[in-house]
Amino acid sequence: DGGITQSPKYLFRKEGQNVTLSCEQNLNHDAMYWYRQDPGQGLRLIYYSQIVNDFQKGDIAEGYSVSREKKESFPLTVTSAQKNPTAFYLCASSISTTTANTGELFFGEGSRLTVL
Amino acid sequence: KQEVTQIPAALSVPEGENLVLNCSFTDSAIYNLQWFRQDPGKGLTSLLLIQSSQREQTSGRLNASLDKSSGRSTLYIAASQPGDSATYLCAFGSNDYKLSFGAGTTVTVRA
Numbered sequence: 001d002g003g004i005t006q007s008p009k010y011l012f013r014k015e016g017q018n019v020t021l022s023c024e025q026n027l028n029h030d031a032m033y034w035y036r037q038d039p040g041q042g043l044r045l046i047y048y049s050q051i052v053n054d055f056q057k058g059d060i061a062e063g064y065s066v067s068r069e070k071k072e073s074f075p076l077t078v079t080s081a082q083k084n085p086t087a088f089y090l091c092a093s094s095i096s097t098t099t100a101n102t103g104e105l106f107f108g109e110g111s112r113l114t115v116l
Numbered sequence: 117k118q119e120v121t122q123i124p125a126a127l128s129v130p131e132g133e134n135l136v137l138n139c140s141f142t143d144s145a146i147y148n149l150q151w152f153r154q155d156p157g158k159g160l161t162s163l164l165l166i167q168s169s170q171r172e173q174t175s176g177r178l179n180a181s182l183d184k185s186s187g188r189s190t191l192y193i194a195a196s197q198p199g200d201s202a203t204y205l206c207a208f209g210s211n212d213y214k215l216s217f218g219a220g221t222t223v224t225v226r227a
Contacts, residue, residue, distance in 0.1 A: 035217075040219055041219055042120065042218050042219045043205075043215075044217075044219040045214055045215075046202055058214065059214075090159055090161075103148075104150065104162055104165045105159040105160075105207070105215060106162060107152075107162075108159050109159040110158065112157070
């Protein structure tokens with residue numbers, strides 16, 4: 001089945017550690033995104049990528065890093081510089097590559113990160 | 117920056133009642149909007165996508181309308197069922213790759 005796979009589903013981290021969240025899609029979509037979701041708030045964009053080997057910062061990129069070496073993969077690293085990393089992280093993709101329209105967005109099942 | 121508001125934050129209705137969920141936005145220069153459903157601890161599932169040139173979209177018991185002049189979108193769910201219990205989020209696409217999300221409306225349908 002086509003879709004977006006995120007792993008791990010749950011992750012615990014000690015303060016000062018970097019962690020990497022995986023996102024893989026087999027939808028042949030060009031654009032991929034990382035969002036953060038906190039209780040009572042809308043989703044906030046961390047990073048997005050329109051094409052392989054290119055990515056842009058979203059609204060809350062500080063303390064995060066990404067790479068886009070393959071079309072189907074867009075891993076997110078939560079670094080120790082992120083002051084409040086405990087959250088639900090969602091990866092998404094879309095087929096549109098036009099700069100004016102995101103097209104329909106498809107999401108993975110999410111990864112819940114807890115800092116101990 | 118697009119501001120998106122969903123009111124109420126939570127809603128409880130008896131089974132069979134029609135649901136009306138509201139979403140308002142501040143910038144009329146939108147390109148599209150999407151309605152999503154999210155179950156607890158899960159990702160988002162796309163329900164309907166309306167392009168800026170369209171007024172509404174329908175899928176089964178769901179109907180979404182878009183009124184750019186008033187800055188509003190409404191999601192109607194006919195004859196609600198307990199399985200419709202979830203959080204519903206709206207999101208607007210602007211002239212870049214970013215979607216602006218509302219915080220969602222959590223719906224409980226009582227059997």
